[in-house]
Amino acid sequence: MRKVGIIGASYTKFGERFDASMQELAWEAFKDAINEANIEPAQIEYSVVSNMGGWSSESLPAVIVSEALGINPRGSVRVEAACASGSSAVKLAHDVVASGQAEVVLAIGVEKMRESPSRTVVEYIGRAGNFMWEFENFGLTFPGYYALYATAYMSKFGAKEEDLCEVAVKNHYYASFNEKAQYRNKISVEKCMYSPYVAWPLKLYDCSPITDGASAVILASEDFIKSHGQEAVWISGTGYATGTANLSKRDDFTGLDAARKAAQQAYVKASIDPERPASQLDLAEVHDCFTIAEIMAYEDLGFAKKGEGIKLIKEKQTYKGGVIPVNLDGGLKAKGHPIGATGESMIAELYHQLLGKVKGERQAEIRNGKALAHNVGGTGHYAYVTILSLDKGERS
Amino acid sequence: MSDETEKLKEAAEEAKKNLGSPLITDQKTSSSLWFDQRELNVRYMISVERIKKFYDGLLEGKVFATRCTKCGVVYFPPQSYCSSCRSDSMEWLELAGTGELITYTVINVKPQSFSHYPDYAVGIAKMPQGVNVLAWIDSDIKSLKVGMKVKLEVKKREPENYLTYWIKPE
Numbered sequence: 001m002r003k004v005g006i007i008g009a010s011y012t013k014f015g016e017r018f019d020a021s022m023q024e025l026a027w028e029a030f031k032d033a034i035n036e037a038n039i040e041p042a043q044i045e046y047s048v049v050s051n052m053g054g055w056s057s058e059s060l061p062a063v064i065v066s067e068a069l070g071i072n073p074r075g076s077v078r079v080e081a082a083c084a085s086g087s088s089a090v091k092l093a094h095d096v097v098a099s100g101q102a103e104v105v106l107a108i109g110v111e112k113m114r115e116s117p118s119r120t121v122v123e124y125i126g127r128a129g130n131f132m133w134e135f136e137n138f139g140l141t142f143p144g145y146y147a148l149y150a151t152a153y154m155s156k157f158g159a160k161e162e163d164l165c166e167v168a169v170k171n172h173y174y175a176s177f178n179e180k181a182q183y184r185n186k187i188s189v190e191k192c193m194y195s196p197y198v199a200w201p202l203k204l205y206d207c208s209p210i211t212d213g214a215s216a217v218i219l220a221s222e223d224f225i226k227s228h229g230q231e232a233v234w235i236s237g238t239g240y241a242t243g244t245a246n247l248s249k250r251d252d253f254t255g256l257d258a259a260r261k262a263a264q265q266a267y268v269k270a271s272i273d274p275e276r277p278a279s280q281l282d283l284a285e286v287h288d289c290f291t292i293a294e295i296m297a298y299e300d301l302g303f304a305k306k307g308e309g310i311k312l313i314k315e316k317q318t319y320k321g322g323v324i325p326v327n328l329d330g331g332l333k334a335k336g337h338p339i340g341a342t343g344e345s346m347i348a349e350l351y352h353q354l355l356g357k358v359k360g361e362r363q364a365e366i367r368n369g370k371a372l373a374h375n376v377g378g379t380g381h382y383a384y385v386t387i388l389s390l391d392k393g394e395r396s
Numbered sequence: 397m398s399d400e401t402e403k404l405k406e407a408a409e410e411a412k413k414n415l416g417s418p419l420i421t422d423q424k425t426s427s428s429l430w431f432d433q434r435e436l437n438v439r440y441m442i443s444v445e446r447i448k449k450f451y452d453g454l455l456e457g458k459v460f461a462t463r464c465t466k467c468g469v470v471y472f473p474p475q476s477y478c479s480s481c482r483s484d485s486m487e488w489l490e491l492a493g494t495g496e497l498i499t500y501t502v503i504n505v506k507p508q509s510f511s512h513y514p515d516y517a518v519g520i521a522k523m524p525q526g527v528n529v530l531a532w533i534d535s536d537i538k539s540l541k542v543g544m545k546v547k548l549e550v551k552k553r554e555p556e557n558y559l560t561y562w563i564k565p566e
Binding site: 016018019057117118119120122123126130132133134135137138139140141143144147148149150151152155196197198199200201202246247248249250253 | 398401404422424425427432442472473498499500501502503504506508509510511513516518529532542543553560
């Protein structure tokens with residue numbers, strides 16, 4: 001397999017983007033990424049479009065995007081891995097380049113969730129699991145699925161609702177410095193605690209919002225990067241796994257098995273010690289669709305021992321200067337969560353972080369030149385862990 | 397149609413009179429939005445032929461799982477084949493007896509199609525046959541505790557008037 005690097009990446013302003021159509025959002029992300037990569041659209045040989053859809057009008061987002069970007073007649077495909085669609089697009093784009101089928105491939109995610117009223121969106125995401133046995137009869141919602149984990153976690157490890165709110169406080173803090181974030185207001189634990197319940201024990205401020213947005217990542221082969229003379233960040237390992245569609249078929253509700261498996265795979269591929277990954281990574285983007293999800297991610301990724309994720313956030317170890325800074329862009333929680341575009345936006349953020357291009361309060365200190373994106377689809381239905389590195393590593 | 401959508405529809409009708417096109421304005425951003433003139437209602441017809449006995453069971457007040465007669469793996473939701481040993485020889489097994497509530501939540505913000513219900517509790521019960529069942533919990537929400545003893549109960553869901561199963565504290 002050939003080495004694959006990222007040569008340009010971007011995400012749009014996230015939020016209620018009533019000002020822009022799906023095509024315009026895709027263009028906004030693509031334009032910045034291709035300018036950064038310093039290539040022409042005609043050099044893109046294939047594209048992978050991540051989109052969940054349902055709530056938006058277009059049934060064939062990949063052709064909509066290809067036309068909008070002016071990259072016809074290059075081949076394309078739309079991929080879906082729920083909230084991890086974006087990382088799945090980057091993985092496929094990586095594989096097309098790594099296998100020698102193309103030199104330059106685009107992974108682009110776009111989501112227009114606000115084309116539908118919020119109750120319809122709640123309904124669609126509630127159906128993202130097993131429709132017949134968990135939604136049709138019992139009306140689960142996405143916060144509801146994660147609330148089942150929160151209840152079990154809190155009961156087993158004695159965590160409190162206040163502890164979960166600490167995650168929201170951190171992610172809003174960093175989003176306040178990110179001009180592309182949906183919510184740029186700093187919040188307190190009190191504000192979070194007084195917000196209304198969405199799915200007990202999760203409250204409004206424990207939840208990521210409904211978001212429109214797009215994000216693009218341009219991947220290229222080592223040969224192309226060498227001749228093009230572009231600075232690159234390398235994909236040094238991707239791990240992936242799935243979990244049962246029915247939550248009822250799982251044994252443990254205090255962590256996501258798929259995320260643990262994906263992390264272990266990625267660590268092996270990227271030569272990271274799974275016993276102490278935080279010491280080898282400069283920062284991480286983790287899938288904080290809900291506050292409990294970030295806590296479980298700390299443990300599933302091995303940043304904290306089982307049951308000690310709460311301690312990590314309470315001691316501010318996932319702020320800059322701590323054991324490992326997490327979600328310096330504000331995370332899904334405050335940057336926003338346009339389902340199909342979230343994965344690419346995590347990778348775009350890490351690309352800029354590793355190259356030191358973020359600047360200001362949000363820029364992490366880069367010592368190891370390695371960063372990790374943990375992107376979960378549904379409620380641990382899909383998991384992708386992608387490790388990026390400034391160091392190309394040995395040809396594998 | 398929700399109240400929210402009904403209001404937007406009225407605004408679009410008004411706009412068609414005044415502007416000639418169904419353009420509505422987002423209050424926060426002042427952006428113009430085209431209000432879709434084509435409505436799509438979806439209702440699926442889902443195949444249950446091979447697990448029809450499950451619904452016969454509900455009529456008798458029983459919740460059935462399936463068990464592979466070759467390797468013994470139990471499936472809930474009931475599965476008509478064994479993906480563990482590839483056998484098609486399955487038998488029905490009633491999920492009777494006392495289980496344990498392993499987690500639960502209360503749905504406060506509901507999907508559109510559940511908006512006619514008051515807040516409802518959903519839990520997962522571990523049954524003695526070795527499988528878990530996710531269902532609404534028929535109990536005072538405040539009395540719920542992880543680890544409490546529960547059983548399954550079949551009754552009609554109102555107002556839709558069809559049989560389903562509940563988790564009920566013992």
